[in-house]
Amino acid sequence: MTNTLSISNVEPLEVREYFDNFIGETIKIYNQKDELIGKGRLSIDFHAFNVGLYTQSGNPKLSITIKELDVKTLNDNYKLFSIVNLNSNYYKLEISRIDLENSDGKLKGKAELNKIRISLTTLDDYEHFRTxxxxxxxxxxxxxxxxxxxxxxxxxxxxxALCLDIIKEWGGKNLEIIGKGADRARDGCFYVDAHAWIPIITDYSNRWVLQCKYSKDYNNLLISEIYNEITKVLMHKPDYFLLMTNRKITNDFLDWFNALKDTKYHIPFKCILINKTQIEQVLAEPGMSHLKRKYFG
Structure with a gap:
């Protein structure tokens, strides 16, 4: 479900010569576990870029901003990755470590020059990145x-239906629709009796309840919505509560959801979140292309 980042062994190119070609391009963001968490667009002050590279002594630092983020992020240490096409030559940018802070919905930080690597790559890698x-x-x-x-x-x-199809592709078994009322096409729950089907947590048979939250307009997902749903599924005695959503996840919601394992909430099952970016990554996998065609043409 997640794809990981590995720094290549290809001979690096001169950062000063090629870095500006990545300005304004899509960039993938990885956490400290090398797990893809989202993407954005690379931005940098072009004048400061040139002045910094040619005037700073030792190991200069470049001020980097990532805007148009598709996921809420915390202040943390990240890895960044991008590929561009320049006259049918394909160049890969890898920033191995950079501390980034969330400011006004953008990630900002400074990358040491020796942590920035640019190298040639292949058309296949470029097309894979674009997908x-x-x-x-x-x-x-x-x-x-x-x-x-x-x-x-x-x-x-x-x-x-898309979420259920994804679960079936992961090997989910004995899927049963539960808890459907007047809003049966909106926020339905599903019961899953699975055996090692989700590739992030488990290696034994267990029971899951799946909650789907959709929005056309990428509206914020509210704590009250999910808390109410969690209390409803207690009667089903699941081992896991799985939330799949294309809606916006705020930092407050993420903090609350991650804290559900705390004893103060008395939730007797584990809670897992799969967000919009992660679902899009799943659908970009070659083995899931038929689902992307089925639901999006």
């Missing part, structure tokens, strides 16, 4: 043929 960085137009999600003509099945219902 993984193309955003999905979630407003245009399509209803599968099997839902055609059925009442109360809208885009949110299609999103639920």
């Amino acid at each position: 993984y960085t193309q955003s999905i137009n979630w407003e245009k999600i399509k209803l599968p043929d099997e839902f055609a003509g059925k009442d109360k099945v809208d885009e949110a219902g299609a999103f639920e």
Whole structure:
């Protein structure tokens, strides 16, 4: 579900000569575990870039900003990765370590020159990168043929069907729709009795409850919404509560969700979140391309 970053052994190129070609380009953001957490767009003051490179002695630092983030991020140490096409030559940018702070919805920090690496790469690598960085137009999600003509099945219902199809591809078994009421196409719960199906946590049989949250407009996901849903699924006695969503995750929500394991909440199961960026990464995998075509054309 996540793809990892590895610094290549290809002979590096001169950073001063090629770095400005990555300004304004899409860049992938990895955490300290080398897990992809999101993407944004690289920005830098061009004048400061040139002055800094040619006037600073020793190991100069470049001020870097990542804007247009597709996921909420915390102040942390990250790795950055991008590939550009210059006249049919493909160049890869890797920044191995950089401390970035979240400021006004942007990540900002300074990268040491010796932590920046640019090298030649292949067309296959470039096309792979492009596939993984193309955003999905979630407003245009399509209803599968099997839902055609059925009442109360809208885009949110299609999103639920997509999530179920992903789980089936991961090997989920005994899927059963539960807890459906008047809003059955919006925030339905699903029961999953799986055996080692999700590639991030478990290696034994367990019970999962899946909650899907969809929005055309990328609205913020509220703590109150999910807390109410979690209390409803207690009766099903799951081992895990899995939340899949294309909605915006705020830092406050993420802090609260990660803290659900604390004893003060008395939640007797583990809670897992798969966000919009992670779902898009799953759909970009070659083995999932049929699902992307099924729901987005």
